[in-house]
Amino acid sequence: MTSFLSLSRLYKQLIAAALDVFFLPLTFCLAIWLRYDGLNSFLLHQYALLMIVAPLISIPIFIRLGLYRAVIRFIDHKIVYVVVFGVTLSVVALGALGTFTQTNGYSRAVFGIYWVSAILYVAASRFLARGYFLHISGVTGGVRVAIYGAGQAGSQLASALRSSNEYAPMAFIDDKKELHRATIAGIKVFPANDLPDLIARYDLREVLLAMPSQTKAQQKRILDQLEPLKVKIKVTPPIKSLINGELRVQDVREVEIEDLLGRDQVDPNPELISACIVNKSVMVTGAGGSIGSELCRQIIRQHPSRLILLEMSEFGLYSIEQELRELQKSLGLNIELLPFLGSVLETEKCERIMHTFSIETVYHAAAYKHVPLVEHNPIEGIRNNVFGTLSVAKAAMAAGVKSFVLISTDKAVRPTNVMGSTKRFAELILQAFSRLQAKQASRTRFCMVRFGNVLGSSGSVVPLFRKQIMAGGPITLTHPEITRYFMTIPEAAQLVLQAGAMGEGGDVFVLDMGEPVKIVDLAKRMVHLSGLEVMSDMTPDGTIEINHVGLRPGEKLYEELLIGENVEGTEHPLIMRAQEVEISWAVLQQLLAELDDACNRFAYEEVRALLLKTVAEYTPQCGIEDFIWRAKRQVPDAGEATLH
Template sequence: MNLITALLSLPRNTKKTILLTHDFLIILFAFWFSIAIRWDFIHEVAKKEYWVLWAITTVVTITCFIRLGLYRAVIRFLGSKVLSTALVGSIISVLILILTAYFLRIDLPRTIPILYFLLLLILLTGSRLSIRAWLQGSDRRHAVPVIIYGAGDSGRQLQEALSQLNEYYPIAFVDDDPKLHRSVIRNIGVFSPQDLQKLIERHDVKKILLAMPSIRVERRKQIIRHLEIYACEVLTIPGMKDLLDGKVSVSSLKKVSVFDLLGRTPVEPMAELMAANIADKVVMVTGAGGSIGAELCRQIMQHRPKKLVMFELSEFNLYSIDKELNEYKQLHGLDIELLPLLGSVQDQARLQAVMQTYEVATIYHAAAYKHVPMVEFNVVEGIRNNVYGTLHCAQAAIAAGVQNFVLISTDKAVRPTNTMGASKRLAELVLQALAAMPNQATCFCMVRFGNVLGSSGSVVPVFEKQILAGGPVTLTHPEITRFFMTIPEAAQLVIQAGAMGKGGDVFVLDMGEPVKIIDLAQQMVHLSGLTLKNENNPKGDIEIKISGLRPGEKLYEELLVGEQVCGTSHSRIMTAQEIFLPWPQLETLLAALDEACNNNDQPTVRHLLLQAPAAFKPKDNICDLVWQQQKMASGQPLNE
């Protein structure tokens, strides 16, 4: 055990005793040294009255220090309050010195109190600051040097918070504001972003802490892209409120996520649209435990429905969202009845019973099988859930007198190359056909959008796990691109689009610009403080491997089938005019498809999907695993 560890492990009372002894010696030195400066030390030390003066001053001074709380402070975390306490204590001490000399009629030149005061203050504060620096220096031998990007309020709050921790110590601020360059904030210099490389090399910095929580999304993305070139992990801090509330800790520092890379400035939701189909109504969400379904439930809760029916097949997912929303309800004192109901959207009787029993007014149909390869391997189940689940839910809604029905669709429904996309386009056709029927009381509409960040099956959590495991990061194709949107934004836009529906509407969300997935993977590697391993850098950390396109996967996603698209009152919601089959024709197609599914007749299923006005152009042969095994067992070729 080294000296510092031994000292820090001492009992608190022992540490206070050491400090009392330390201050006793400082008072002794300050008193006699100030006399030695003014008089001949050897001569004056013989004066007994000076020893009396020193003794009284010392006892009263130490007592004042105790009452002022000077010994309650922890030296390692010494702040300005302790230094001001030392100043007040020194002033009291010199006053005691002067008054004692006056009442005891001791000859005390006027220069001695001044010298004593200066020496006492310097020694009290200087020794404590030196001890603090010594202790913190020992901590820094094991701490990680970091750069704080942002010297504003958040950056200064972060620096203060880190001074209480042993994990990181800041060696510099970096800020875009030229006015702050070459200034010093709490003993740490402020530098230009152009100095980053020099600072990183000089101090062997491995992490950059981004302390700019309030800047615009576009500016944040620019800064993050600039930081990509450095071999440092980039961490971001929580919002300013958490900093002010003292909630900053090492655990609250988090990696810069793809939300920071791909997010965009949110558009304030239109309150009247958010509340139109929800406020004081009975709302039902199918697939309530999924990524989108759960977020829809969270958004719906904020607009005070009378009841929220959460319909879900997975018991665990239903339990999770029900627990979360009940906690939210209690926290905010909401009078909303939450109804967690297990069931399958393929069970029309169950759906109709639920809708009629609770008099559901609005349905958000989010239940679907959405993972492309899984549906390719399980074609019949994918069609049953996505097509007939939507049909049964819609028919139950009509029978129960539901006012509004909103289908959560996907960009993969546009010119699909896989069964999942074709099944979702067929689900859209179902609602379009039902909406076109005469005297239709239920208002059907559908909202089409692309990938959401953080959803189950998204590339983002897959890449994060692969990077954490040391790679490689697997990518299906170097040219693959996708649209991305955050889950909260998607849910808000779905609710607002649903409120605009007049019947049969196909709404398309503005997804922004498509993202090249290989660029995303490279950015995630760089922002983790790692380097890419490739031909140019064979000693890099993480390799990106191309695994080849999966069954049914295509390089580019689209959001529109036709070209007829119009804007709406919301800047990020468009409406499209898409072709569809009238109900009698679609009903015939659905009956034939149902029979083919019952017989597991995969070639007929494929043929009927091609016949439907879904622009289905499959990239692969039939991939259904059961059908393939049956064909192989019978000795028949798979790709007939």
């Protein structure tokens, strides 16, 4: 039978037509027999012409209607309509022929019975062949899978998988008792409790979760149940993400961390998200970064009059500009899009851009954010994160920008590293500027938005873990107790846009990141849902090892979002307003001057002391890690040893 499946389409079509040539006359004989309660030589002689002509009339009609072009393994209920129409046409033509050639008269009942019988034969033969071929292909080829969800989406997915020849769906799993033991699209439905036995019986390699209408919380509960099975799990996207609402093979994807978090995204408030953007001239600094680029994607959908991109990386700027132009074209938007190569430290250039293009809203996402890299390069981190913010903020005030939103981080709360302390320093600058402008009639409204790790951003642990799992391990983890908050990039960007509209001046907004996630648990779940086992004392036969390499310079075990307890809600359920300690501009200005001088002299000890003095909550997790400073410290020591 596998040799038959490998035949060319033409040979298969000829075989199907030949079978119809043989069975259609037999079907006509059956109609005669049913009408007259038997057959005899007289009846056979009377209807001989019609029995011979029946396939000669039907086959051309079937060809014309495309019945033989249909691939038997992938037909569905729609083919019944083609069969009914084709058989009806052939019976009408056969009846007309009988009317003109009749000698002794034909019974109209024979044609009626033949019409019903022929429909049953043609349709049933196709579906029987389909079931058999699917069984053969399921046994011989494709990755054996079970589909969790026997509803419409599951049925669509089963058909799509069969057409791809990459998967062989062997069973449906569903929690609805009324579906248990039923057969859908030729596949039997089982309860979830049967999965361990089914995995062994059918040698299942993967379980595909086909329930796109479920919430993230409901999906997470199912993933929790499937995790102990140590079989690879794949999921389908939400129903609103599907093209035409139908599942395709390419829609099936690996389990992402957002699936494991069980966190449903709150729909944005249209008024808040558009308030600072619609018909306004908007600028995004760091437009090529993870957050900056997503802000650009969402801003352009809100129809600004102009979008200015400022980015230091030529490649990053080119990439986001090309993507946004494609997005503009696909959405039919007419928005002025201007890319600028440059640094936020170029105050005059930033001010000229803002003046020339009448910028009304600035989203300041430009920053160095990688904790160990900034720890090893503290001067550059301070320049970009502290003085870069100072530069853009001054330009914004000089140009009369109405709204300025700083993208901050949870690492600014009681920081243990240079990166976190520089982001808190940047917050203090904007708070000071807000108070400085308090009595001015026309002022720039500054606000800050803090959130934790975003999924899929550069440096995120999730793609790293997946890469390590695919390579067979080991997974490198800094510490078994480390936890982090997580949020998707689109959700974070949406909340930033909404928080920016609520700012009154000097506000520190904190996003509700849900519950913190223990990174070691995340790593283990990713291993289990990939169908593998973690190597440990309890499971020495595991395939993936987890190695703890120790905390990196400046890294902390737990992240926080609030410095104090003074926090209040806002009109958005996931956005809170925090009241933090401030420093006056007069004091801050002097500290900035001293910090600038220390950075110019590469006086690392003074830089560290000034950060500690300005950011009261800063408690360094390690000593000064700058490569130059460490190298210079080692050289004198070596010289002294030689002299002695």
